[in-house]
Amino acid sequence: MTRRRATTLMVISIVAGLLYSAWVAEFFLDTGLDPAHSFLSELDAADQPYKEFFGTADLITGLLLVLAAVLGLWWIRRHRLTTLGWIALGIFGIATIADSQLPIECVAENDPSCPVEPSGLFPQLHHIHALTSTIAVFAVFTAMLAFTIASFRYRSMPLLRTAGTAVLIITSVATAWLMIADNLPGEYGLGIAQRIQVGGMSLYLVVLGASVGRDGVRWT
Template sequence: MSVSPKIAERRVKVASWLIAGAIAIAGLCYSSWVLQFVLRLDNDPVNSFLSQLAEPGAPYREVFATGDKIVGILLVPAALGGLLLFPRRRLTTVGWVALFCFGAATIADVLLPLKECAPGDSSCGAGHSELFPQLHQPHALTSTIAVTSIAVATFAFSLAAYRYHRWRILREFGLVVLVLGSAATVWMLVADNLPGNYALGIAQRIQVGSMSLWLITLAAAVVLEGREWTEPDAVVEPDRAECSAT
């Protein structure tokens, strides 16, 4: 029994809204760290890492851990939905896969929290930067995968927006957010190799905040520019066009 084009289009539209909603909520939950100002935690935002908000024994750990869990639980099916629902293009496929990895790594971040170190505990990386203790713990792997995955996703979707001449909101506002997050990342990488802290806590909050904004931007693109995501024949990739011409 065949499905009429109108019914199929309606189903795709509903699915697009569900995917966009999941991504938008995940973006908001990834900003749960702002609650530290509402809860008035004794945590210096200039010289502390966000991982410390969800470390074992930390006040309101469950609040921040739950926020990260929701991010992963929503992004994993949303990424799979985007991969299966929308037409396959090389760059967007990379983007959806990277988004899936980001969601999975975020869940792993919660399951492998930052270890609360005792004085003189060599397993916590004694002699290393006090601001980056998680770089010497299992939490480092999940955090690195998460940050790398969201970076790949943002670059892949941004390149796709320019290459396929689509998704204006990703080409414009998404690019601004990408530049902001990249600048914060460079700030962290450079400053960590210099003596002193250089407000690395602020740099990480800018980095994570830009990730949240980008997720919300992606959700908006899926909703506001839904037709561009579901029309496979409207744009021909440059490499394919060149091959057909020869």
């Protein structure tokens, strides 16, 4: 892969990672949601004031990830693990696009008329948005694992072997926290767990981009 192509992939991945962390803007906007207990999908719910901003950020992120996946498969010499990583990244992008186009209808915390399932869970857990979000999470974890393992097996991308591994571990811990706490009674900071999880995903995209930009020419 040429230096120009490596730089292009780097820019696309880093911009996608930064856009996927657009939820950080909630700390500067009056969303009416408690970050400690709300889900990120509520930020672009159909009845939210800043739905266009958060929804558009997700849409552009998804498009960039699909582009990165296509270029990665086209430009970088294929190995089994890296091929899996780029394909999973593309699926993550498609699922993120779907997330942006299929938001939940309302937020129960702010809208008394918003239907809540008998289980008491937030409505997004019973919406098609939950399916697209689940696919996105599985896909990005597959990509993160594939690229990280590839960096060890093929002795390439030292940044992925160090920073990438650290980010993967932190993101995995946050995901475990989210999945376990979601099935327990009481409040366990689900919103905090999800924000750490998604923040880790965003950071991994940045690390991946930086790794490709720095060592992509030698990734053979």
